[in-house]
Amino acid sequence: MPSPLLIGIDIDTARIRAGLVNEIGRIVADRTIPMPTRTTRAAIGAIVGVILELASCGERDGRPIERVGVGVAGLVDPPTGRVSLHGLRGWTRVPVLQSIEEALDEAGHDIRLASGERRGRAVAAASGHPGMVIFTRNTAIAAAEAWTGAARGKQNVVYLSINEKIEAGILADGRALLGAAGFAAAAGWLAAREEFRNEYETAGCLTTEAAIQALPRHAIELWEGTVDSMLAGLIKTDPTAVDAAMILRSAAAGDELALRAVDATCRWLGRGIANFISILNPDAVLLGGEFGLLLRPHLDLIRDEARRWALPYAARSCKILSAALGEKAAVIGAAKLAGK
Numbered sequence: 001m002p003s004p005l006l007i008g009i010d011i012d013t014a015r016i017r018a019g020l021v022n023e024i025g026r027i028v029a030d031r032t033i034p035m036p037t038r039t040t041r042a043a044i045g046a047i048v049g050v051i052l053e054l055a056s057c058g059e060r061d062g063r064p065i066e067r068v069g070v071g072v073a074g075l076v077d078p079p080t081g082r083v084s085l086h087g088l089r090g091w092t093r094v095p096v097l098q099s100i101e102e103a104l105d106e107a108g109h110d111i112r113l114a115s116g117e118r119r120g121r122a123v124a125a126a127s128g129h130p131g132m133v134i135f136t137r138n139t140a141i142a143a144a145e146a147w148t149g150a151a152r153g154k155q156n157v158v159y160l161s162i163n164e165k166i167e168a169g170i171l172a173d174g175r176a177l178l179g180a181a182g183f184a185a186a187a188g189w190l191a192a193r194e195e196f197r198n199e200y201e202t203a204g205c206l207t208t209e210a211a212i213q214a215l216p217r218h219a220i221e222l223w224e225g226t227v228d229s230m231l232a233g234l235i236k237t238d239p240t241a242v243d244a245a246m247i248l249r250s251a252a253a254g255d256e257l258a259l260r261a262v263d264a265t266c267r268w269l270g271r272g273i274a275n276f277i278s279i280l281n282p283d284a285v286l287l288g289g290e291f292g293l294l295l296r297p298h299l300d301l302i303r304d305e306a307r308r309w310a311l312p313y314a315a316r317s318c319k320i321l322s323a324a325l326g327e328k329a330a331v332i333g334a335a336k337l338a339g340k
Contacts, residue, residue, distance in 0.1 A: 004066035007054060007130075008335030009047065010137060010328075011035070011096075012073035013087045016043075018050045019328065020060060021335035025148035027328060029059035040090050040099075047096075048103040055111035062114045068132045069338030070096065071140030071330040078178045081134050097132050104129040133338050137330045138169030138185060139176045141323065144333030145286050146171055150324040154283035158276045159323065160187055162269070162292035166207045172280065176337065192271045210268040212291035215244040219261035229255045248294055266298050270305025277310035277318050288323030296322045 005028070009018040012035065019030035031050050036042035055065060074085035077093065085091035104111065112130050135143075142159035151157045159169040168185035170177040177184050188207030199208045208214060219231065220239050227233045231250045234242055235257075250258035273285050287295060287302070295302065299320060307315040325332065 002061070002063040004064045005060065006066055006335035006339050007051060007068040008140070008331040008333065008338070009050070009068065009070045010073075010140070010330035010334060011047070011070065011085075012137065013037075013085055016047055016050060017328070017331055018047075018054060019331040019335070020054050020057070020065075021332055025144070025332055025336065027331060029054055029057045030328070030331065035088075037088060040094050044096070044099040044103060048100055048107065051100070051104070051111065052107060052109065055109070060114060064113065065111050065130055067130045067338040068100075069140070069334035069336070070100075070132065070134040071137040071334040071337075072096070072134065073137040076134055076136050076178070076182050078180070078182050083134065097134050101129055101132065131338070135176050135178075135334065135337055136169060136182070136185070138167050139171075139178070140169065140330040140333030140337060141288065141325070142169035142171050142286070142333065143176070143336045144325050144329040144331075145284075145323055146174075147336045148325065148332065149329065150286055150321045151284040151319075156280065156282040156284075158273075158280060158282045158285045160273070160285065160287050160292060161289035162210070162287060162295070163212050163289040165203075166211050166272070168276075170280065170282075174340075177280075187272065187276075190272045190275050192268060192275070206268065206272040210265055210272060212244045214268070215247050215261055215265045216242045218264045219247055219257060222260050222264065223257060229257055231255050231257050244291065244294070252297070262298055263301060266295065266301035267305040269295075270302045271309050273302065273306040273320060274309035274315070277306060277314050281311075281314045282318055284319045284321060286321055286323045288329075293322060 003023045006021045008021050015035050017032045019027040022028050036046050072083050074083055076083055081097050082093040083096045138161050142157050145151045146154050146157045155174040157171045161167045166188040168187035170185050189204035190206040192205050220235055223235045227236055247258045247261055251262045303320045
């Protein structure tokens with residue numbers, strides 16, 4: 001019998017990406033479509049359409065589809081699987097899996113089987129679709145990186161998505177760690193400083209101090225009024241024009257102020273990572289997201305600070321690395337979580 005395939009689906013506010021994933025974590029066929037924003041019903045219809053398209057594609061090559069995994073860039077309530085997506089009207093506690101299952105049943109095509117294949121009577125009496133699971137997108141990425149990426153073969157992995165927000169996906173002993181209401185990976189709210197700032201009320205301490213928008217602020221706060229570099233001159237003339245990309249380029253060119261700002265941001269991030277290391281004792285912490293990947297040249301700074309603050313033995317056994325799988329990671333990881 002040919003090896004079964006899994007379907008992984010990655011959903012965010014802009015698009016739906018899905019793929020057929022084989023037993024070694026490779027995507028053999030994939031589809032990407034815009035996310036319908038009119039109604040949740042339209043979005044569910046689009047997701048089901050992508051599933052049916054993958055089920056009938058030639059790359060399937062007659063193999064059974066075993067299970068379906070979904071990763072969403074939002075909040076998943078663990079007891080119910082209901083999904084809330086910030087920024088899309090109507091996306092509050094939507095029963096995504098139940099809606100997909102009902103739509104597949106209504107379609108009348110059992111996607112577990114290739115076209116023309118027949119099931120035995122006992123199996124045919126069961127549900128007309130594969131089993132399904134749903135997790136947050138960051139949890140799916142953590143699972144993908146542990147399967148075929150930078151943390152290949154590891155069972156205890158923290159994935160940090162760092163951009164405007166800092167969010168996490170956590171695997172503990174190979175299982176997703178979600179918490180009672182799905183908030184277990186709210187990394188941006190880690191308390192990494194003694195004094196409370198008003199900004200922490202809406203964004204959290206670590207997001208305020210170590211996400212992408214923190215880097216220009218650190219540069220401006222560290223500026224001492226002199227104009228001895230291009231970055232210092234720009235801060236004096238137009239501080240609103242200073243952004244993270246500019247500071248990182250200046251740091252790469254040796255600008256002292258830029259290097260100090262990067263150092264401050266990385267050390268905040270290192271202290272946040274130290275908390276994960278001491279509490280969870282992970283095999284690996286992976287940095288991803290747009291800003292997280294831009295910090296790759298400065299990983300040693302982050303590692304040094306994390307090891308300074310974390311439980312020493314746990315820190316020595318934990319690798320801090322850049323994520324490796326890119327934009328298709330959530331599809332691979334959703335499939336992996338489905339296949340457990």
